[in-house]
Amino acid sequence: MLRRFINHIVTSIKGEMFELDAKIPLGYLFAFFWEKAWMCFWGMVKLRRIKRVFVHYSSTIKCPNYIQTSNNLSIDRKCHIDALSTNGIVFGYNVSIGKYTTIECTGSLKALGYGLKVGNCVGLGTHGFFGCAGGVEIGDDTIFGNFVSLHSENHNYHDRNIPIRLQGVTRKGIKIGKDCWIGSKATILDGSIIGDGCIVAAGAVVRGVIPPYSIVGGVPAKIIKSRI
Numbered sequence: 001m002l003r004r005f006i007n008h009i010v011t012s013i014k015g016e017m018f019e020l021d022a023k024i025p026l027g028y029l030f031a032f033f034w035e036k037a038w039m040c041f042w043g044m045v046k047l048r049r050i051k052r053v054f055v056h057y058s059s060t061i062k063c064p065n066y067i068q069t070s071n072n073l074s075i076d077r078k079c080h081i082d083a084l085s086t087n088g089i090v091f092g093y094n095v096s097i098g099k100y101t102t103i104e105c106t107g108s109l110k111a112l113g114y115g116l117k118v119g120n121c122v123g124l125g126t127h128g129f130f131g132c133a134g135g136v137e138i139g140d141d142t143i144f145g146n147f148v149s150l151h152s153e154n155h156n157y158h159d160r161n162i163p164i165r166l167q168g169v170t171r172k173g174i175k176i177g178k179d180c181w182i183g184s185k186a187t188i189l190d191g192s193i194i195g196d197g198c199i200v201a202a203g204a205v206v207r208g209v210i211p212p213y214s215i216v217g218g219v220p221a222k223i224i225k226s227r228i
Contacts, residue, residue: 006033013052013072014094016121039074056099066105066115067091076126082106085132087115098126098146107133107153107169114152114173124148125184134171134190142176145184145202150174154190177212197227 003020006029010018020029036054043053046061052071055061059079066088067081073091075081076099083089085105095118097103106113113133119140126146130136134152152174156167174188177196182188186200189207194200198210201217201224210216213227 043073043075063088070095070120073097076101079103083115085113085115087117087135089115089132090117092118092120092122092140094121095123097124098128100126101128101130103130103132105132107131114171119178133169135173137173137175139176139178139180139196141178142180142182144182145186147185148182148188149186150188152190199227 003022007019039054039056040052042057043055044050046055047053047064047067047069051069053069053073055075056077058077059075060081062082063084066083066085068088068090070091070093072094074096076097078099079097079101081089081103083105089103089105101124103116105115114135116130116132117137119138119142121141122138123143125144125148128144128147129149131151131153136150136152153169153171155164155169157164159167170190172191174190174192176182176188176194177198179197180194181199183200183202183204185203187205188194189205192206192208194206194210195212195214197213199215200206200221201215204217204221205219206216206221215224215227216222217224
């Protein structure tokens, strides 16, 4: 009876069918939902709004006024999110952010970054780094493995007489389409455009345009095959 009730509640909240594994102990479920209740409280405190958002108390959120959220945003423990940027951060509904993830929208106070836009039903794995100074867009239903990093700006380095750190940066931004799977420890570099339905293999380094429904891997990433 309790499991059916939980399935009904979660299905209603998420807007898609959900069914608990029958082997999960009831004690684990009580602990899980107790933690979620506290995360809902801290979500309202840290984001300063009354919405169904779940934020672990150990996570840090800077510039919450620059963040737009829909319901069911979940931010796990020890995350660091700094939304300071010209466009801020926009989260769709049913977005989850794994523990120890960092989102930085501005790399230097000399020039504000552009920010981050995340679609609906997106899952960011644990220990990720999302550098959004050049602007990052992530489409609906895209999932990320653990330790993925995105870098949406590049250092200039052409003048050998000036230290690289003083030559400024270029920004092209990163766009990742809908229904993509970004594998663990993949690195996405500035200027990358990843089409809908792509799969990026674990450990790949992506730069450039990846056609929709491609499977890519390697350093640098190359097309292995197409899903079409």
